[in-house]
Amino acid sequence: MNMKRVRYYLLLGLLGLVPILISGCLGGSPTGPKALFTAAPDKQVIPFTANFDGTLSYDEAGKIVSYTWDFGDGTIGHGPVTAHVYKEDGVYQVKLTVIDSRGRTGESTMTVQALNPPPQAKFSYSPKSKMDDKYIVGASEWITFDASDSTDDDEIVAYDWNFGDGHTDTGKVVKHRYLWPGTYNVVLTVTDNDGGKTNYIQQVTILGGPPCNADIDENGDAMSNWAWGQKGSDR
């Protein structure tokens, strides 16, 4: 084979190679479908309905033929647009998987926060008297604070009291007395089984003088075992 023929075949080969190179370069390398979606809302107190829209998903070299939703709570859905009700609080990873006509897949995930509804805190107290449109309680009088009106969608697991005079207590129903007159902010903090907390504040107005029945316990009984006696008695 002489040199002239070698050059001829080389030229032919190169001319054939050029369109292949150009088409290969311009054609690029398709990356498959791209999943993209919106969620509205993506953060809400339960129960709520989240609306998912996957119509932004696209495929540069094909057509998307399937949309599959994993709502993160063990349920799935289908279609480009869907909705899902979250009934339990938690953080959910929502995943959209799209499949194109060539069988290639694309995924995208997003966090949806289903918030625990906080407990409702409320308390009442007694005894109390009304004076000038204000409720008052006598100093040194035992007061019963009752948080039974507090509510939650599930369960309240803790009641914490701050009586505003440096004393605290826990429990749904507690007793406390103020030894000195004044206006006190009583703060009730209730905690539900999901860790949600809510405060409730109520002012308590105490009237009266310094303690005179400080030796009476919260049940009204004498705290010391003593009695009046005659002078000279052996008691």
Next chain:
Amino acid sequence: MKGLVAVVGLVLLAGMGAYAGDLEMFAGAGPGGAALGEINAAITLYNTIIAALNETPTIDGTVPLIPHLGAGIGYYAGEQFWMTDSLAIGGKLEYFRTETSTSGSYTSGDETSQIAVDLGCSFVGFVLTGRFDFLSSGLTIGVTGGVGYYYSGFTTAITFQMPSGYPPISVHPHEGEGHYNNQAVGFEAGLSITYPMTDWLGIGAELGYRALTSPTITDADGTGLDLDGDGTAEQIDLSGISIQFRISLAIDLSI
């Protein structure tokens, strides 16, 4: 950069000293392209979001879509030594840059959201080349090939504020300014046409294909470029075709 040029110059001068034949110096420029497939896939993602925002009735404003990255102008200069009448070897220094951008804003109520995207990609390569001319009848036609070491860089300056009037979206584009780079070995092949105007001056063109991929590019902290925010660093595919117009100067070194 200056150091690289100096090294190239020294290597080529050393080559000159080793042989005593025809030396051809050449320089040129021309349009070229780079595939940048994953980068352009990210740009498509940006454009999808921009298009959706442009069409949302409750949001005012229009932001132009981002042209795909890839087309640019390349420059090169080098020299080659003709070992025979039809075979030459040498080297060249090559530079290519491509860039794209968009900017605009959206208003939704009292809120203004800015969109500004500036992306630039470039490389500098030192390529050891060879050329074989197989047809010469007025015009000289030959094939070229080369292997090179390329330093590629990528710059980003992105502000992408999603209007609060638009629902939360599963992908949020990468934001901020950054400079990423990497080095890689690449290959070139092409078809060369030369027209000798005189014994020592010629003009020509070369249609070439470059195969060059940097697995990932990283910034100074070693963080990869994740333009589409999917948690995976983008690959920089600088493979592409180019058309380079050339002027060459032949020097007869024989005594």
